[in-house]
Every structure is written in C-alpha cells, then in structure tokens.
Amino acid sequence: MFKNYIGPEAIINKKKEHLYPCTNHFYKNPPQLVRGEMQYLYDQKGNQYLDFFAGVSVVNCGHCNPIILEATITQLKQLQHTTTIYLSQPMVELAEKLASVLPGNIKHSFFCTSGSEANEGALLLARLYTGRQSFIALEGSLHGRTHLTASGTGIDMWRTDPYMDDSFHFIPNIAAFDEPPEKAAKLSIKALKKLLKEKGKDIAAMIIEPIQGNGGIITPPLNYFQDIQKLLHKYGILLIVDEVQTGFARTGKMFAIEHYQVIPDIITMAKALGNGIPISAFCTNPTIANAFNKPSASTLGGNQVACETALAVLKYIDENHLCQRTQELGTTLHQGLLKLKDKYPILKEVRGIGLMLGAELIKKDGTPATNETDTILETLKDNGIILGKNGIHRNVLAFQPPLIITQRDIKNLLNQLDSALKQVSFN
Structure with a gap:
C-alpha cells in the first residue's frame, strides 16, 4: 500500500530545509503527484491530470x-546490478537492438545514466577521434549540466558555472534572426562558414539538437543540417546529434534527425529510452568507435534492469506503431493549435514536428508573454491538464505528451487551452 501523503506545503518546506535552492518547481499552487497510469497523473487527493509534458x-x-x-x-x-566489468546479456542485446534502429552504420553504443553523461561522452569521443580540442554549438541549445555540456549550452539560465570551459564556439540558431526560417537558416550557415574559416582546423565536432526543446521548440528547415554536415566534413569535423529529448518516436520517426535525411557521426540518447528508468547512451559507427580504446567504465551504465526496460520500450514502440501514431496525432494537434493561433493574436507561432510542438506567446507590444504563459499553465493544471513551457523567455507552451494519448485527449487539451487563452487575452 502507498504511504500517507504529506501534501504540497510540507514537501515545499522540506525542500527548503534539505534540498538546494536550485530545485524549483512549476505552479504557484502545485499538486503532489503520487501516481501515474499511461497518459494520466494523480495527486495526493486523487485528482486526475492529463499529462501533456511526459x-x-x-x-x-x-x-x-x-x-x-x-x-x-x-x-x-x-x-539488479553487476556493473560493466562483468558480462551482461541485457546490455549487449540492447546494443544489438539499437544498431537495428539507429540511422546508417551506427552500431556501437556506450551506456550511461543521463543525457548529460551521454553528451559528455560524445564530446570526449570526438576529441579522441579527431585529436582536436574545440567544439561548435548553437545558441539556444541545452546539452546538460556537467561542466563540458553546460559549457556547450547556449541558454544563459542553464550556464550555472561561473568558470565555463572555453572550448566552445557558438553560432546563432534560426531564432536569432527576425526572418522566415529558410532565410534565417542561410544566415546561420553563413555564420558557420565564417567560423570554420577562422577556427576550422582546431574543431573536433559540432553538437546540435534536431529540434531545440528548451530553446523553444526551434525547428530548422529540412535542408539545414544537410548543409551543416557538408561544411563540417570539409574540415574533418564530426557532427554530434543530441536526441536526448527528440528520440524514440517523439517526432514520428525513431530519431528526429531522420526527418533531415542526415546520418550523424555520433548520436546521443536518454529520457524516453528507459521510459522513466535512468539510462542513456552515445552511439557511433565502427571507425569512430575504434578511437575509444583506453579503459573506461560506467558503474551504473548498462545496468541489467535499465537495459531490459529499454528493450521492452523499443519492442512496445514497434508493436504499437508509435511512429505512425505520433504522425497522425501530431497532425491533429498541430492543426488544432493553428486554429487557436488564428483566433488569439497572443499566440504568435506554432512550430515543431509530430508530438513535439511549441506555441510561442507574444504580447501586443511585441514582448514575450512570460506571465501569461504561467497563467495558462496554472489554469490548465486547475482543469486537469499538465503542460510544459520552455523558450529563452519561458514563453513557449510545450506540447510533449506520452505518445499513447488519444484523439479525445487532444480534443480535451484544445478545448481547455481555448478557454485559457480567452482568459489571458481579455484580462
């Protein structure tokens, strides 16, 4: 049986007393979430919430x-556990299964426990293979909270360390330009060309997210990463694709980079691979993998429980056709959000792919509608829907639900969002 629940106020008080102040939470009046069942969450009072953030x-x-x-x-x-220095069947079976779904000839995996750790490992691998030190990242990116991955993060609020690593060069993403996506992409590429002429011989890799999640669901045009990879390879620079947030059918394909018809040199993953059980990996082709030949291990990486869970996740995605399901549900949600955009001027733009969509809110004076975004989240929560937010100014509604939601769930979300937008639009 479940233990007695102490309630939100007591949890907040204990957080203040025993956790670091950096551990914030959503909502002015947050619920204590105590149970989950597929697309639903339940609080300590038994109230049900449709989870649209997963x-x-x-x-x-x-x-x-x-x-x-x-x-x-x-x-x-x-x-439960042995560690990587002993033979483990679940780990090699998961690596074999991943090789069958990863793009191109990517077939070697190193398992760890978090997205930050996977990206850190990918950056190390790039240095080992190229013998170079520096990296390129995009403004608006988020790659982790370890020292090197935080240094490669292009969002100020996540760059906590006052002494960041100076190995990263940043170029503007498409959101940096007040231009249509195609023209913005060309301007971003132009900035990359300039950097490569100056520093190209010193750079090991460029790390990118196919869709920048925390950056605001920034979704480049389809030729963008092809153009980037061609430029990088001219200089012997690797392309690392961070699929920590976009992977495993989230966008209607197993990995979001497949929409762009690009095969990465290194790909990283975490989050959905374990469906809540901590597991991550960085994966590459045999040639690059051979450069990582000095002893290395991860105490909890490749854990038997995590690997068996991940195998079950991959099987479930396949047997329940979640890629196709995501495409269909994503189209319904996207069309519904566009109708709301036509109805409410505060909703400036809808972007994303599949069930990774964002709706940016801008006020009449052109400034980010950050407070209004929080009001909408609070209103939706009070009406039984959990939604996310992201963006540099935290003014982008983030729609990233479990992929097993239904058309009825989407209709419910759109109706409740309609009411919430009406409220902020007329206040």
Whole structure:
C-alpha cells in the first residue's frame, strides 16, 4: 500500500530545509503527484491530470506502462546490478537492438545514466577521434549540466558555472534572426562558414539538437543540417546529434534527425529510452568507435534492469506503431493549435514536428508573454491538464505528451487551452 501523503506545503518546506535552492518547481499552487497510469497523473487527493509534458519527453510509452513494467520487475527480481566489468546479456542485446534502429552504420553504443553523461561522452569521443580540442554549438541549445555540456549550452539560465570551459564556439540558431526560417537558416550557415574559416582546423565536432526543446521548440528547415554536415566534413569535423529529448518516436520517426535525411557521426540518447528508468547512451559507427580504446567504465551504465526496460520500450514502440501514431496525432494537434493561433493574436507561432510542438506567446507590444504563459499553465493544471513551457523567455507552451494519448485527449487539451487563452487575452 502507498504511504500517507504529506501534501504540497510540507514537501515545499522540506525542500527548503534539505534540498538546494536550485530545485524549483512549476505552479504557484502545485499538486503532489503520487501516481501515474499511461497518459494520466494523480495527486495526493486523487485528482486526475492529463499529462501533456511526459516528464519532458521521458514517458513516451506512458506512465507505469504495465507491459514495460513487467519486464522491469522481472529483471529486478532476478539480478539488479553487476556493473560493466562483468558480462551482461541485457546490455549487449540492447546494443544489438539499437544498431537495428539507429540511422546508417551506427552500431556501437556506450551506456550511461543521463543525457548529460551521454553528451559528455560524445564530446570526449570526438576529441579522441579527431585529436582536436574545440567544439561548435548553437545558441539556444541545452546539452546538460556537467561542466563540458553546460559549457556547450547556449541558454544563459542553464550556464550555472561561473568558470565555463572555453572550448566552445557558438553560432546563432534560426531564432536569432527576425526572418522566415529558410532565410534565417542561410544566415546561420553563413555564420558557420565564417567560423570554420577562422577556427576550422582546431574543431573536433559540432553538437546540435534536431529540434531545440528548451530553446523553444526551434525547428530548422529540412535542408539545414544537410548543409551543416557538408561544411563540417570539409574540415574533418564530426557532427554530434543530441536526441536526448527528440528520440524514440517523439517526432514520428525513431530519431528526429531522420526527418533531415542526415546520418550523424555520433548520436546521443536518454529520457524516453528507459521510459522513466535512468539510462542513456552515445552511439557511433565502427571507425569512430575504434578511437575509444583506453579503459573506461560506467558503474551504473548498462545496468541489467535499465537495459531490459529499454528493450521492452523499443519492442512496445514497434508493436504499437508509435511512429505512425505520433504522425497522425501530431497532425491533429498541430492543426488544432493553428486554429487557436488564428483566433488569439497572443499566440504568435506554432512550430515543431509530430508530438513535439511549441506555441510561442507574444504580447501586443511585441514582448514575450512570460506571465501569461504561467497563467495558462496554472489554469490548465486547475482543469486537469499538465503542460510544459520552455523558450529563452519561458514563453513557449510545450506540447510533449506520452505518445499513447488519444484523439479525445487532444480534443480535451484544445478545448481547455481555448478557454485559457480567452482568459489571458481579455484580462
């Protein structure tokens, strides 16, 4: 049975007393979430919430999915942990399965526990392979909270360390220009060309997100990453694709970079791979993998429970056709958001792919509608819907639900959002 719930106020007080002040939370009046069931969350009072954020693209297959949970519990009862220095069948089976779904000839994996760790490993691998030190990243990016990945993050609020690593060069993303996406992409590429002429021989890799999640669901035109990769390869620079937030059917393909018809040199993943169980990986082709030949290990990476869970996740995605489902549901949601955009001027732009969509809110004076965004989130929560937010100014509504939602769930979300937008538009 579940223990007695202490309630939101007591949790906030304990956070203040025992956690660091950096551990913030959403909402002025937050619920205590105590239970999950597929697309739904429940608070300590038994109230039901439709989850439209999925823990930031983590539970793509739904909360406590019983089919996946069975695999987790079975392995947990059999063998919980040994570490990578011993032979482990689940780890090699997961690596083999990933090789069958990864793009191109990417077939080698190194398992760890978080997206930050996976990106850190990818950056290290690029240095080992190229013998170069520096990197390129995009403004508006988020790659992690470790020292090197935070240094490669292009959002000020996540660059906590006052002594960031100076190995990164940043170029503007398409959102940096007040231009249509195609023209903005050309201006971003122009900035990359300039940097490569000056520093190209010193750069090991460029790291990108196919869709910048925390940056505001920034979605480049389809030729953007092809043009980037061609330029990089002229200088012997690797392309690292960070699929931590975009991976595993989130955009209607297993990996978002597939929309751009680009095969990365290195690809990273986490979040949805474990559907809530911590697991991540950085993966590459055999040639680049051979450069990582000095001893290395991850105590919890490749954990048997996490690997069996991930295998169940991949099987569930395949058997339940979640890529196709995401395409269909994403189209419905996107069309519904566009109708709301026509109705409410505060909703400036809808962008994204599949079930990774963002709606940017801008006030009449052209400034970010940050407070209005918070009001909408609070209103939706009070009406039983959990939604996310992101963007440099935290004024982008983030629609990243479990991929097992229904058309009825989307209709419910759109109706509630309509009411919330009406409220902020006329206040």
